[in-house]
Amino acid sequence: MRSRSRWVRIRPRTIVIHVVAWAIGLAWLLPFVGVAMTAVRPLDQTSLGWWRLSPFSVTLDNFVAVWNNPGCPLSLGLRDSFLVAMPATIIPMLVGALAGYGFARFQTRSRDYIFLAVVLFMAVPQMMVAVPVYNLMIRAGLISSLLSLILIHSAWGIPWIILFMRNFFRTLPLEVEEAARVDGASDFKIFYKIVLPMSLPAMAAIIVFQFMWVWNDFFFAQVLIQNPNWYLSTQCVPRLVGQFVRPYDLLSAGAILTMSVPVALYAILQRFYIRGLVGWTIKG
Structure with missing residues (x-):
């Protein structure tokens, strides 16, 4: 029944x-x-x-052929993508967390105007700054250098991370910070001893978002990396296509190898990722 x-x-x-x-x-x-x-x-x-x-x-011959492709080995492309994605994720995360905490906790006359300017930077399309960035990297001698991609992706990621972390910090209770301040803790000590451990879910969400964005980028890599020895994985996969041949078996194997890294990262941080996304949207 x-x-x-x-x-x-x-x-x-x-x-x-x-x-x-x-x-x-x-x-x-x-x-x-x-x-x-x-x-x-x-x-x-x-x-x-x-x-x-x-x-x-x-x-598994397709994976072996892509991994050791003589024109652009995907093994080296994955290595270069990892060398770019790791610092381009950690640097803006730390800078954005510090700035977001300042916007969430400290009152100044110009705070809201500066925050608005930071948010507006998120609306700037990549194509608009491609030529100025290219000229800047030429003058700095960073064309075909992985450092150029680390710098541009770090700068591109800081605004949205500030917005993300500022909203998340505003959801945290002030009582714990005030108690630590009464005990004589400095603002910086409160930040890295109390606030950062409470912000691990938000940090996990940032790592997933920023890492995937940098890892999947093709535009800036194509603009700034011109030496085939430093091609990223997103540049190696399209170069599997010949003038008269489209080896879909190799393209598919290359696509799976390329997307396996961010998928594995998401699987590892999934539990914290969901909590971080829920937390930052509570207050705006």
Whole structure:
């Protein structure tokens, strides 16, 4: 009787919503399934469509070929992407956290105007600053240097991280900070001893967002990195395409290797990531 009553409680609207949700989810996953199927099979089996399952054989040759590609080895591209993404995530996170704490806790006459200017920087498109940034890097001698990408991505990430952390800090209770201040703790000690440990969920969300943004960037990498020896992974994958040939098996393998790093990072920080996203949206 209990099982029957549970089925009776399910309304047609609920069934429709679930069916639509499952349909959207499957449609969204379908391209990823196609990429995975193409990456692990020989090209002659997928040239007429990855959904053809006869014949079907699994091989890792595509991954090996992409990893050791003579034109642009993806192994070196992943290394360079990692060398750029790590500092370009940590530097703006630390600077943005300090600035966000200042905007959240300290009152000055010009605070709101400065904060508005910082937020407006988020609206500037990359293409608008491409030429000035390129000229600046030429004068600094940083063209085809990974440092140029670290600097531009750090500068690009600071405004949104300030906004993110400022909103998150405003959700934290003031009582703990005031008690520490009464005990003689300085503002900086309160920040790194009390506030930062409480901000780990927000930090995890920032790491995921900023790392994925830097890792997936193609525009600035294409503008600033002209030496093939320092190409990033996002530059190596498109160069698998020849003038008359599109090796979809190699492209799929390269795409999987490239996206595996941010996916793994998200899987590791998922629990903190969700908490950080919920926390920063409570106050604005």
